[in-house]
Amino acid sequence: MTNPMSSGSDPVIRVEGLVKHFGDVVALDGIDLQVERGTVFGLLGPNGAGKTTAVRILTTILSADAGHATVLGIDVARDPQAVRERIGLAGQYAAVDENLTGRENLRLIGQLTHLPKSTYVPRADQLLEQFGLTHAADRPARTYSGGMRRRLDLGAALVHRPPVLFLDEPTTGLDPASRNDLWVVIQELVADGTTVLLTTQYLEEADRLADLIAVIDGGKKIAQGTAPELKATMGATIVEITMATPEAAVQARGRLQPVGVVEADYDGRTLRVNIGEGARGVLDVARVLEEADLVPDAFTVREPTLDDVFLQLTGHRTDEPGDHPTPDPGDHPTPDAGPDVPATSEEGAA
Numbered sequence: 001m002t003n004p005m006s007s008g009s010d011p012v013i014r015v016e017g018l019v020k021h022f023g024d025v026v027a028l029d030g031i032d033l034q035v036e037r038g039t040v041f042g043l044l045g046p047n048g049a050g051k052t053t054a055v056r057i058l059t060t061i062l063s064a065d066a067g068h069a070t071v072l073g074i075d076v077a078r079d080p081q082a083v084r085e086r087i088g089l090a091g092q093y094a095a096v097d098e099n100l101t102g103r104e105n106l107r108l109i110g111q112l113t114h115l116p117k118s119t120y121v122p123r124a125d126q127l128l129e130q131f132g133l134t135h136a137a138d139r140p141a142r143t144y145s146g147g148m149r150r151r152l153d154l155g156a157a158l159v160h161r162p163p164v165l166f167l168d169e170p171t172t173g174l175d176p177a178s179r180n181d182l183w184v185v186i187q188e189l190v191a192d193g194t195t196v197l198l199t200t201q202y203l204e205e206a207d208r209l210a211d212l213i214a215v216i217d218g219g220k221k222i223a224q225g226t227a228p229e230l231k232a233t234m235g236a237t238i239v240e241i242t243m244a245t246p247e248a249a250v251q252a253r254g255r256l257q258p259v260g261v262v263e264a265d266y267d268g269r270t271l272r273v274n275i276g277e278g279a280r281g282v283l284d285v286a287r288v289l290e291e292a293d294l295v296p297d298a299f300t301v302r303e304p305t306l307d308d309v310f311l312q313l314t315g316h317r318t319d320e321p322g323d324h325p326t327p328d329p330g331d332h333p334t335p336d337a338g339p340d341v342p343a344t345s346e347e348g349a350a
């Protein structure tokens with residue numbers, strides 16, 4: 001869909017001072033964002049950071065308490081209908097009708113968005129083909145795997161060919177192969193000129209897809225940059241060491257300070273050393289420990305992860321539900337994530 005209301009160089013999405021409270025919970029605490037045309041913007045944050053709230057405001061499902069947001073120059077609060085016609089939304093909570101087939105689901109969206117049948121029928125087939133679902137097109141969606149459902153959901157968001165696409169944790173809970181399939185599909189969409197705002201908990205996903213990443217936590221933007229810029233703040237490589245006792249960890253920490261930035265994990269025995277360059281730093285860490293006769297129980301060399309970025313930026317770990325219960329350091333106002341967003345029926349009804 002062409003859009004006469006927005007000229008070439010304006011940001012496609014502009015968010016200024018967005019605030020949203022749910023009772024006592026501050027879900028968004030003054031967020032600013034700009035998404036440029038034809039780019040992927042990644043909103044990266046742990047559970048409860050405010051990602052879905054931001055997406056729901058931008059997709060006109062929810063209204064903000066304060067601040068201002070435009071999509072393609074259109075104010076989301078003043079002209080929600082015009083925004084809705086120009087956007088697609090897909091995400092973690094796939095909005096497909098379980099009892100309809102894949103093909104029926106896509107055709108239904110075409111009907112609901114008032115496309116002529118001569119348009120949506122071939123378009124449904126084309127999307128099924130594009131997303132590798134032709135073989136399953138005439139099976140009820142309830143027989144689909146998780147990855148197939150997400151692809152169908154994404155297809156449903158694209159039936160009306162929106163120039164702007166919102167993807168709320170599109171691959172959370174998927175196995176690596178399905179995640180990869182979806183990444184390829186998203187990259188193809190971007191290559192065709194779609195502007196994408198994507199939320200994710202995975203640094204790897206933001207890394208792979210996003211041109212620019214905003215890290216949010218507790219409803220605030222705490223960092224922004226490209227993936228290489230964010231990772232550079234972490235050091236190129238991390239050596240993770242687990243000592244037998246907290247006392248040994250304290251000793252090791254003292255010895256390792258000159259080698260790189262050392263952070264201790266909450267268990268008191270695990271240290272993370274951010275080293276600038278791979279091989280050299282690893283040898284330095286090993287040598288320093290050896291010289292002090294401090295033999296670790298475990299010694300791992302790895303790339304920085306989202307957890308590391310968070311630990312560095314916020315002093316606490318990301319906390320996926322069902323994962324390790326985090327002893328809260330006590331100084332962080334974000335309430336524990338608990339269940340993610342309460343199940344919504346409106347979410348997919350765009």
Ligand SMILES: Nc1ncnc2c1ncn2[C@@H]1O[C@H](COP(=O)(O)OP(=O)(O)O)[C@@H](O)[C@H]1O
Binds near residue numbers: 022048337342
């Ligand atoms: N409808 C709601 N009612 C009450 N609290 C909510 C609602 N939606 C979100 N929240 C709370 O707002 C905060 C941000 O949630 P959300 O935007 O869903 O985060 P994310 O998508 O990053 O996990 C969380 O503390 C969450 O529990």
Ligand SMILES: [Mg+2]
Binds near residue numbers: 051052168169340341
């Ligand atoms: Mg969410």
